[in-house]
Amino acid sequence: MILVTGATGNVGGQVVAQLLEGGFPVRAMTRDPGAARLPSGAEVVRGDLAAPHELDGCLDGVEAVFLMWPFHTSDPMAGILDVLKRHARRVVLLSSGAVKDGLAPERHADHVGRTHADAERLVRESGLLWTMLRPSTFAANALWWADQIRAGDTVSGAFGATPMAMLHEADIAAVAVRALTEDGHDQACYLLTGPQVLTQAEQVRVLGEALGRPLRWRELSREEERQRLLADPSFPDSFVDVLLDGYAGMLDGPAPAVTRTVEWVTGAPARSFHRWALDHAGDFART
Ligand SMILES: NC(=O)c1ccc[n+]([C@@H]2O[C@H](COP(=O)([O-])OP(=O)(O)OC[C@H]3O[C@@H](n4cnc5c(N)ncnc54)[C@H](OP(=O)(O)O)[C@@H]3O)[C@@H](O)[C@H]2O)c1
Incomplete structure (x- = not known):
């Protein structure tokens, strides 16, 4: 069990x-x-x-x-x-x-x-x-934009130039399943990333391509984004500064290195952010 x-x-x-x-x-x-x-x-x-x-x-x-x-x-x-x-x-x-x-x-x-x-x-x-x-950064973080994308064609946020190696949750799970059910993964540390580095502004463009709608990024200052997130009842207040500090640190640091660990462990290459967006198109659909 x-x-x-x-x-x-x-x-x-x-x-x-x-x-x-x-x-x-x-x-x-x-x-x-x-x-x-x-x-x-x-x-x-x-x-x-x-x-x-x-x-x-x-x-x-x-x-x-x-x-x-x-x-x-x-x-x-x-x-x-x-x-x-x-x-x-x-x-x-x-x-x-x-x-x-x-x-x-x-x-x-x-x-x-x-x-x-x-x-x-x-x-x-x-x-x-x-x-x-x-x-690395979950592709699923893009779900935080779902309300904005359902309401219009613009995603407002801060740190649009922050690069991230967006990772599909199905790939994390595939590695987890191997580690839970097979020998050979004990005492191992797996650095998992998606196959491609995209800035937040680029993620919005790729989302638009997958959804068949032109989407654009609108840059906010850190304080504007902080106030926007604090006013969002679905976003935990305690996580707002943690998230923005994280994005600021990633913008200042080296771009994330892409690993092939998902493929080494599971035999299948990590899924792209475009694939993730297609898999989650329903989460962004206007009703
Ligand atoms: N987002 C990223 O980019 C990123 C990157 C790297 C690592 N991570 C790490 O990934 C983890 C988040 O994973 P996720 O996105 O799969 O989670 P998630 O979708 O945010 O879901 C949160 C889960 O936590 C459970 N939970 C909350 N409080 C709990 C408690 N007191 N006891 C038991 N369960 C509790 C909830 O279960 P119920 O409500 O059903 O109890 C729910 O299943 C965090 O540790 C985060 O630091 C995230």
Whole structure:
């Protein structure tokens, strides 16, 4: 049995679907089974990573865990690993490409990198077999533009020149499935990227090509974008400055290097951002 946390999310949802396709028994965890729309082949279980002492019931008979990290701190990790160790043998952690090898967690300048580096440290020290997935920017972040694209042909945002190696969630999941179900991935750190680097402004153009509509980018100042995101009830306020700091850092830093890790692990090349946009065209469609 494989436990998938974050099963209602971008990556976890794909992990559940691909494990089921492969014929593996899946237990999908969510805080709200009543609201979650999970595939009928999965066993659905209620669980909250913020309450590790309640997780034993989710882990009965579990061999391997896909662990996604929904917090802006690594604080609950030690408690979660204590429970995991009582049941499972293997954990695959959805970490972040912001984690830098050889740099202590507290020396990571950006918040996301610091949190994930500390979470990785605790997983390494847990005694479990582990695999770290360090994905680049998710293509699914473009869903944050869906309201704007449904309403018109302009996407407003800040840091339009920031380059990103947009990664399809199906590719992250495909690597996760290999690591959860095969030997040979233990104690490995996989730096995963999409096949191509695109600035945010270029992503909008590619989205338009896939949707068959001319879309354009409108540059906002950081403060204008900050106010826009704070006014958006669907975007968590606590993540606004974390995100904008991340984009500013990526704009100042070197352009992301593209890796072929997805292909090495799964045998299939990473999907393009254009492919992602075609797969998600319905999310941007006007009703
Ligand atoms: N976006 C990027 O560009 C990027 C890049 C690299 C790494 N990452 C990392 O990827 C992760 C996000 O993955 P995602 O996009 O697949 O997630 P997502 O779509 O944002 O979904 C969030 C998931 O977290 C679950 N969740 C939230 N709080 C929880 C809690 N207290 N206990 C248990 N589950 C909880 C939710 O489940 P329920 O609501 O059903 O309980 C949901 O399934 C983060 O760790 C992020 O740092 C993101």
